[in-house]
Amino acid sequence: xxxxxxxxxxxxxxxxxxxxxxxxxxxxxxxxxxxxxxxxxxxxxxxxxxxxxxxxxxxxxxxxxxxxxxxxxxxxxxxxxxxxxxxxxxxxxxxxxxxxxxxxxxxxxxxxxxxxxxxxxxxxxxxxxxxxxxxxxxxxxxxxxxxxxxxxxxxxxxxxxxxxxxxxxxxxxxxxxxxxxxxxxxxxxxxxxxxxxxxxxxxxxxxxxxxxxxxxxxxxxxxxxxxxxxxxxxxxxxxxxxxxxxxxxxxxxxxxxxxxxxxxxxxxxxxxxxxxxxxxxxxxxxxxxxxxxxxxxxxxxxxxxxxxxxxxxxxxxxxxxxxxxxxxxxxxxxxxxxxxxxxxxxxxxxxxxxxx
Amino acid sequence: xxxxxxxxxxxxxxxxxxxxxxxxxxxxxxxxxxxxxxxxxxxxxxxxxxxxxxxxxxxxxxxxxxxxxxxxxxxxxxxxxxxxxxxxxxxxxxxxxxxxxxxxxxxxxxxxxxxxxxxxxxxxxxxxxxxxxxxxxxxxxxxxxxxxxxxxxxxxxxxxxxxxxxxxxxxxxxxxxxxxxxxxxxxxxxxxxxxxxxxxxxxxxxxxxxxxxxxxxxxxxxxxxxxxxxxxxxxxxxxxxxxxxxxxxxxxxxxxxxxxxxxxxxxxxxxxxxxxxxxxxxxxxxxxxxxxxxxxxxx
Numbered sequence: 001x002x003x004x005x006x007x008x009x010x011x012x013x014x015x016x017x018x019x020x021x022x023x024x025x026x027x028x029x030x031x032x033x034x035x036x037x038x039x040x041x042x043x044x045x046x047x048x049x050x051x052x053x054x055x056x057x058x059x060x061x062x063x064x065x066x067x068x069x070x071x072x073x074x075x076x077x078x079x080x081x082x083x084x085x086x087x088x089x090x091x092x093x094x095x096x097x098x099x100x101x102x103x104x105x106x107x108x109x110x111x112x113x114x115x116x117x118x119x120x121x122x123x124x125x126x127x128x129x130x131x132x133x134x135x136x137x138x139x140x141x142x143x144x145x146x147x148x149x150x151x152x153x154x155x156x157x158x159x160x161x162x163x164x165x166x167x168x169x170x171x172x173x174x175x176x177x178x179x180x181x182x183x184x185x186x187x188x189x190x191x192x193x194x195x196x197x198x199x200x201x202x203x204x205x206x207x208x209x210x211x212x213x214x215x216x217x218x219x220x221x222x223x224x225x226x227x228x229x230x231x232x233x234x235x236x237x238x239x240x241x242x243x244x245x246x247x248x249x250x251x252x253x254x255x256x257x258x259x260x261x262x263x264x265x266x267x268x269x270x271x272x273x274x275x276x277x278x279x280x281x282x283x284x285x286x287x288x289x290x291x292x293x294x295x296x297x298x299x300x301x302x303x304x305x306x307x308x309x310x311x312x313x314x315x316x317x318x319x320x321x322x323x324x325x326x327x328x329x330x331x332x333x334x335x336x337x338x339x340x341x342x343x344x345x346x347x348x349x350x351x352x353x354x355x356x
Numbered sequence: 357x358x359x360x361x362x363x364x365x366x367x368x369x370x371x372x373x374x375x376x377x378x379x380x381x382x383x384x385x386x387x388x389x390x391x392x393x394x395x396x397x398x399x400x401x402x403x404x405x406x407x408x409x410x411x412x413x414x415x416x417x418x419x420x421x422x423x424x425x426x427x428x429x430x431x432x433x434x435x436x437x438x439x440x441x442x443x444x445x446x447x448x449x450x451x452x453x454x455x456x457x458x459x460x461x462x463x464x465x466x467x468x469x470x471x472x473x474x475x476x477x478x479x480x481x482x483x484x485x486x487x488x489x490x491x492x493x494x495x496x497x498x499x500x501x502x503x504x505x506x507x508x509x510x511x512x513x514x515x516x517x518x519x520x521x522x523x524x525x526x527x528x529x530x531x532x533x534x535x536x537x538x539x540x541x542x543x544x545x546x547x548x549x550x551x552x553x554x555x556x557x558x559x560x561x562x563x564x565x566x567x568x569x570x571x572x573x574x575x576x577x578x579x580x581x582x583x584x585x586x587x588x589x590x591x592x593x594x595x596x597x598x599x600x601x602x603x604x605x606x607x608x609x610x611x612x613x614x615x616x617x618x619x620x621x622x623x624x625x626x627x628x629x630x631x632x633x634x635x636x637x638x639x640x641x642x643x644x645x646x647x648x649x650x651x652x653x654x655x
Contacts, residue, residue: 141640152627
């Protein structure tokens with residue numbers, strides 16, 4: 001048994017190192033694709049964080065994107081608001097006269113991300129106490145309503161630029177640091193931290209608790225599990241990483257569209273759900289695989305189906321959900337369970353297990 | 357808060373808002389009834405609902421562009437949408453019956469994005485309306501206006517609703533639909549072709565939405581990306597009213613219409629839709645708290 005374990009973890013460490021090397025080399029190997037590569041990490045991050053609530057806990061949320069949007073707006077508002085009046089800044093649509101010095105920029109960014117994380121978690125707890133009492137599709141539709149309401153509110157709020165969106169401050173030039181490379185590595189770092197935190201959490205009591213909630217909430221509660229507490233924690237963890245990710249993504253994109261921060265149409269809100277399902281929800285690696293496949297497909301759509309890419313995306317959602325609800329890894333797990341560490345129940349495997 | 361002052365100083369505005377709310381609420385009731393029907397019979401929450409409404413509007417609008425009188429647009433939209441609904445059932449929806457509810461939610465959401473984008477490609481992203489040349493009546497010394505088209509739409513909505521109820525009560529297919537809603541397995545044993553019943557139910561739902569859309573394009577405006585708002589309105593109405601309760605659907609539709617008019621007036625038009633969505637969240641939260649006290653859950 002131990003031999004198998006060490007072989008497996010050896011393989012895993014090798015895999016992580018390979019991914020790390022690929023991640024570090026990629027932006028220098030393909031300098032033209034730096035923004036797309038950064039967005040790939042954003043996609044992996046949002047799929048991972050959706051999966052905490054949607055996959056592992058079985059609460060199919062359409063509203064997680066609000067934390068992403070909150071992070072985007074909070075970071076940008078803090079970055080600007082520390083040094084200028086936000087109202088006049090948005091009125092000027094990011095015109096000249098609002099340049100930040102290097103020190104101002106980075107301190108604003110750090111503080112902005114910190115406050116985003118804080119607001120995300122507080123907001124998640126407040127909203128969660130109301131919404132997490134709902135079950136199944138009522139929860140899904142409730143979060144859907146919340147997600148769209150958010151976009152509408154930001155699209156009507158003049159202070160943050162209303163429908164025409166908001167522009168985060170410009171990256172300071174002449175310090176020998178390229179904004180694209182900087183945000184790429186920030187995103188890689190954040191995604192890696194998220195991935196390993198979730199891996200650690202899923203392996204412990206927390207993971208067992210939220211999986212129990214997914215399998216049968218009433219029974220879990222009857223067994224003495226504080227379901228409400230665990231649900232709120234899971235929702236807050238998802239919000240924490242999403243809000244920070246949103247803060248970075250807003251700076252990566254260089255423009256915050258209120259529609260991007262909400263669940264309406266083909267934006268991050270539906271992508272994060274779709275990617276997790278495509279890869280296999282409820283599996284740690286599922287969202288990662290799903291995000292990579294989806295992002296590449298989407299970029300190809302943009303390149304070759306320009307004008308029709310959103311139509312193709314709608315079609316893709318239907319096809320994936322209807323014909324492929326298990327996802328890539330879920331399908332693989334059904335075919336080859338031994339790859340996922342499941343013991344195959346037959347004579348040979350059983351005797352082998354006894355011998356070792 | 358100036359607008360609240362206006363409401364108190366000039367109570368006549370309340371009459372205007374109430375009237376507008378009820379007249380518009382009737383349109384929401386049609387789509388909501390369709391959603392309740394599909395939900396009750398097939399156990400599918402149909403996010404495409406709103407897109408059916410908008411598409412019905414575009415069918416009526418296109419016919420109007422080529423010179424067909426707008427009133428003929430209503431049956432035309434209903435028939436076109438019935439065919440579309442039937443086809444969609446045969447293509448996709450039948451795979452969603454008896455599946456996890458989340459699958460049907462997400463799949464119909466994908467279809468709604470697909471239809472939105474197709475409408476955007478075909479009809480363009482402009483706000484469209486059909487000018488019926490009908491005037492408005494003014495009552496209370498010209499303080500309150502009653503647009504004749506909205507009144508007409510209200511009456512037609514009632515006619516369609518009555519036709520639906522009679523169809524469900526009296527016709528063979530209506531009885532089969534009700535039987536399937538009660539117990540699909542027993543209905544199948546008794547020789548009802550449930551697949552056909554489902555297809556027809558979905559088609560009827562689309563047709564009702566299409567007719568509603570034709571009325572919407574005459575009395576309000578339509579836009580390819582407005583669909584989701586109608587879906588959420590329908591869902592809110594159904595959650596408040598409960599399934600299979602047409603009087604409740606009508607009453608809560610009027611309530612939503614009035615609430616929306618007041619929100620639009622007090623908060624400003626840009627927050628009117630946000631209010632609708634938040635209202636849904638608040639209603640769901642309220643129900644979850646009430647049921648939580650009794651240790652029951654919304655299921």
